[in-house]
Amino acid sequence: MRRARALPLLVLASAFSLSACQTVQNTAGTPTQYLDPGSSGVVRGVGIEGQDIRSMSDEMMRDLLTVPALANASISPNVIVDAEYFQNESSSRINKNIITDRLRVDLNRASRGRMQFVGRQYADMVQSERNLNQAGVVSGGTIARTAGQLAGDYRLGGRITSIDARDPRSGMIERTHQITFEMVNLQNGQIIWSNYYDLRKAAQDDIIYR
């Protein structure tokens, strides 16, 4: 009976002595790692990742520059590159703008006047300023007035599609993506250029893309 009473006291005493041993772990935390955006990162899954975006936009941009109707026309064509007609039908969660923005910026920088880019996504912003200008609310712009905003000659279209396969025993997931890019003539609908980028990945880890 005496031993039974002594046991809780012993446990309490040892817990107290152990807690007394705890000290502040006075070391630096794990620093943020800067990774090469062109290579696979630390967290890898079966979705479309940063290195895929870079690789596909670079590949498409270089290929577009070999199309004479776009890169060698006597009058630089007006091109619209945005995500409006670029659909994501795949099982991957992705912001489509990351693909089309990068492609537009790369292409605009690389074309050096061989193409003109129309910012259709900024049409409201442009119209708002035009309205203020026409109403005489603002004045002093240095660019000559035009009858309207620039019309597009060609516009990017495309879609992201995927096929999924899962092994229920191992939890292994395999996903094949196909990202199709097409440049469409806005007068007659002719597709003047097409290309696609595909990737197939398998993984077991549960990666969440946001």
Next chain:
Amino acid sequence: MKYSILASTLLLAGGVAVLSGCSQVQEPAGICNMSAIAAQRQLAAAPSRVQGGESPLLEMPLNSVSITDYSVINKLYVRTVNARRTPTGTVEVYAQIINCTDFPLNAEARTQFYDAGQAPSEPISAWKRFNLPARTSNTYQTQSIGTQSAAFYMVELRETK
């Protein structure tokens, strides 16, 4: 006695010949002689930063493919590397790469284009990935951004990790 020794020797030789004929296993193509590949590799000094001086950097000469990865340097062989002008004047580089191993490999390559003065003429291309099943070849291909500004190129090749 002499005849029996001669006969048994001939029999043995014949047996060996028959056995070797049966046991010969043909290795599938491509067969890479890595010693010969290493002997062909010629490094060139990079352009010197000091006039009349020598660069401490030895690299693959321009217009070639440089394998920058220890893990595949004795596994891959660059059969050809060539370039041509596209209809819009950009430069298209294409290189045929052979997987010398009995295992599939994932590789990736990127290209830096240089102007006539050997200065980089545009940003380096993104890594382009390609698959090489066992004992097969695949083609890496990319284009320059610029037209007349691209005079030379250098391709870097590594394993995809």
